[in-house]
Amino acid sequence: LFKAIEWLGIKRTMTEIAFDLGYASPSAFAYMFRMETGYTPSQWQKRSMSQS
Known part of the structure; x- marks a missing residue:
């Protein structure tokens, strides 16, 4: 998960x-990511970009 967050950044x-x-598949990754963080990968990416 930490590597995914780093790469999304x-x-x-x-x-x-x-x-x-x-x-x-990307959908399997997206499902896991959302279960762990509460965000989809694209939501996380947008969120982190707005905080930069």
Whole structure:
């Protein structure tokens, strides 16, 4: 999860992140991310960009 958050901060795509972390699909990654953080990956990305 920490690696995903780091990569979302440098504008990697959700597909790249999902496969690099070993998920079978971007949707599987997005589901896990939302369950852990309460945000979708794109919501997290927008949130972190607005705080920069």
